[in-house]
């Protein structure tokens with residue numbers, strides 16, 4: 401009985417995965433479902449995962465790992481058999497996608513090639529991201545650690561995300577930071593990631609001015625010509641680019 405319900409769950413999952421690919425991949429227009437199952441690596445990897453995960457839940461050893469290994473060899477997509485994946489996941493292109501053991505993915509999520517849902521080191525326990533419903537993760541993005549990606553969020557291509565992401569936000573960059581929340585540009589002093597203060601340069605600049613002042617006083621007292629102006633202090637990390645806070 402349990403076997404039948406697992407089989408039904410796998411079949412429903414695969415049907416929803418094909419439907420998701422059809423809805424979100426423009427190149428699927430007019431392609432029959434059977435052709436998509438035969439040639440879309442993302443669908444094949446998910447089919448293999450759904451079977452491997454069901455077998456893993458049934459307590460069968462070795463086989464789930466072997467299925468995940470074969471799927472990886474065939475598709476270039478590595479999904480740990482214990483990862484929990486909701487309905488309607490679409491993995492576009494697929495190559496290089498890695499989904500770790502304790503990752504949890506909600507419904508309606510889209511992943512592009514090269515996405516990693518990984519851990520940050522050798523921690524045990526829950527160590528991979530939880531991705532809520534309807535999240536889109538751009539190609540090459542790395543999401544690391546037991547972080548939570550809020551529903552409807554978009555993660556920009558090649559971002560490295562190591563902190564929780566608010567729902568309905570757009571996060572880009574390294575490290576990933578929100579540039580939009582609920583469709584609105586993020587404003588405020590804490591959102592400027594480019595024009596960060598440089599306290600070391602500020603301290604050296606203040607010291608340099610005081611040395612200059614002392615040299616001027618000494619030269620006045622001694623009746624000697626004033627020393628040259630104190631050297632200008634340059635930032636080690638020059639500020640480039642537009643202020644994301646709009647300033």
Ligand SMILES: CC(C)(COP(=O)(O)OP(=O)(O)OC[C@H]1O[C@@H](n2cnc3c(N)ncnc32)[C@H](O)[C@@H]1OP(=O)(O)O)[C@@H](O)C(=O)NCCC(=O)NCCS
Pocket residue numbers: 493512536537538539540554555556557558559570571572573579580
């Ligand atoms: C992030 C993304 C989803 C766009 O989301 P959005 O909410 O529509 O955001 P916008 O396009 O309005 O961009 C918001 C800001 O982030 C910047 N941005 C967008 N994507 C970025 C990225 N990957 N890296 C760095 N900055 C990025 C934009 O330039 C914009 O900056 P601005 O506000 O200073 O003009 C999209 O840019 C992206 O990366 N998609 C992934 C697509 C992909 O992987 N395709 C592979 C196909 S094979």
